[in-house]
Amino acid sequence: QQPVQSPQAVILREGEDAVINCSSSKALYSVHWYRQKHGEAPVFLMILLKGGEQKGHEKISASFNEKKQQSSLYLTASQLSYSGTYFCGTVDFNQGGKLIFGQGTELSVKP
Amino acid sequence: SAVISQKPSRDICQRGTSLTIQCQVDSQVTMMFWYRQQPGQSLTLIATANQGSEATYESGFVIDKFPISRPNLTFSTLTVSNMSPEDSSIYLCSVEELGGGGRSYNEQFFGPGTRLTVL
Numbered sequence: 001q002q003p004v005q006s007p008q009a010v011i012l013r014e015g016e017d018a019v020i021n022c023s024s025s026k027a028l029y030s031v032h033w034y035r036q037k038h039g040e041a042p043v044f045l046m047i048l049l050k051g052g053e054q055k056g057h058e059k060i061s062a063s064f065n066e067k068k069q070q071s072s073l074y075l076t077a078s079q080l081s082y083s084g085t086y087f088c089g090t091v092d093f094n095q096g097g098k099l100i101f102g103q104g105t106e107l108s109v110k111p
Numbered sequence: 112s113a114v115i116s117q118k119p120s121r122d123i124c125q126r127g128t129s130l131t132i133q134c135q136v137d138s139q140v141t142m143m144f145w146y147r148q149q150p151g152q153s154l155t156l157i158a159t160a161n162q163g164s165e166a167t168y169e170s171g172f173v174i175d176k177f178p179i180s181r182p183n184l185t186f187s188t189l190t191v192s193n194m195s196p197e198d199s200s201i202y203l204c205s206v207e208e209l210g211g212g213g214r215s216y217n218e219q220f221f222g223p224g225t226r227l228t229v230l
Binding site: 002032034040041042043044047087089097098099100101102103104 | 112142144152153154155156159203207217218219220221222223224
């Protein structure tokens with residue numbers, strides 16, 4: 001079942017912060033975050049594992065609440081280069097490692 | 112991370128024809144996947160390409176429409192058969208890199224994609 005992302009779209013001024021949320025109806029093993037710019041392939045940003053291990057990327061961090069089956073991506077002091085569509089991908093215990101992606105959040109950073 | 116290439120990068124095809132997309136990885140990987148991304152939409156998993164055996168298809172995707180080959184650990188093909196305009200999408204190959212060197216998790220990376228337009 002597809003995870004649900006919110007908001008669907010957000011517009012920021014350079015230097016502002018944003019939070020993107022991802023929630024699932026299933027118990028999750030891991031959450032993966034990707035950024036996709038128009039016309040390009042998704043780029044891996046971050047993974048959060050059950051148990052707390054994670055990988056950071058620039059000024060982007062994330063949290064994973066296993067009990068609530070939710071993850072949030074935090075973008076601080078946003079830069080123009082942060083613009084793109086952000087996808088969370090979730091792996092649950094019954095998927096055998098397959099990533100199922102949310103519908104995406106379109107982020108636009110303006111000067 | 113693994114370097115993934117896809118051919119062709121884009122194509123325009125006529126209804127009823129078939130197109131085979133190639134995915135080449137510069138290192139051996141265990142898991143390879145094929146995704147479809149329709150315009151303005153998210154990524155939908157088509158199938159897992161299994162080396163030496165038949166691919167594992169997701170609900171809504173069948174082998175007759177999307178035959179997949181995986182002859183070795185660095186190469187896979189996806190064929191889109193008997194195409195219709197509804198098949199116009201970006202098709203992406205993805206590979207999973209196993210954890211190692213102190214990293215316990217696997218990471219998944221995407222190729223550049225093949226943009227298919229069916230007239």
